[in-house]
Amino acid sequence: xxxxxxxxxxxxxxxxxxxxxxxxxxxxxxxxxxxxxxxxxxxxxxxxxxxxxxxxxxxxxxxxxxxxxxxxxxxxxxxxxxxxxxxxxxxxxxxxxxxxxxxxxxxxxxxxxxxxxxxxxxxxxxxxxxxxxxxxxxxxx
Numbered sequence: 001x002x003x004x005x006x007x008x009x010x011x012x013x014x015x016x017x018x019x020x021x022x023x024x025x026x027x028x029x030x031x032x033x034x035x036x037x038x039x040x041x042x043x044x045x046x047x048x049x050x051x052x053x054x055x056x057x058x059x060x061x062x063x064x065x066x067x068x069x070x071x072x073x074x075x076x077x078x079x080x081x082x083x084x085x086x087x088x089x090x091x092x093x094x095x096x097x098x099x100x101x102x103x104x105x106x107x108x109x110x111x112x113x114x115x116x117x118x119x120x121x122x123x124x125x126x127x128x129x130x131x132x133x134x135x136x137x138x139x140x141x
Contacts, residue, residue, distance in 0.1 A: 008085035045078030
């Protein structure tokens with residue numbers, strides 16, 4: 001027996017959703033699992049959690065990394081576990097029949113989040129990091 005438990009309500013049996021699965025910036029080889037036109041640009045674990053919690057799903061976040069995620073940044077960390085089925089094997093919600101249904105729903109809802117609709121201009125930090133990299137190279141002389 002592969003799993004410790006057969007009970008779908010146990011946390012070990014919840015499905016995993018990594019942000020990589022619905023990231024439009026990733027290729028299928030890098031771990032994306034839904035069509036790129038349905039995917040979202042750089043989703044975070046918090047956004048996935050918020051969307052599914054709002055939908056009334058039983059969700060919790062783990063501090064795990066997707067194996068194909070090369071970027072060890074905090075932004076890309078995390079895995080969301082979602083309960084698809086009740087203890088008796090029935091679905092928690094009829095609209096979420098499979099993992100794919102959950103991923104596509106999340107990808108549709110994230111762009112509607114307040115944090116996404118209000119965001120404008122966050123490019124300042126990346127330009128500063130670039131300058132910092134140049135300075136350290138000069139010191140090597």
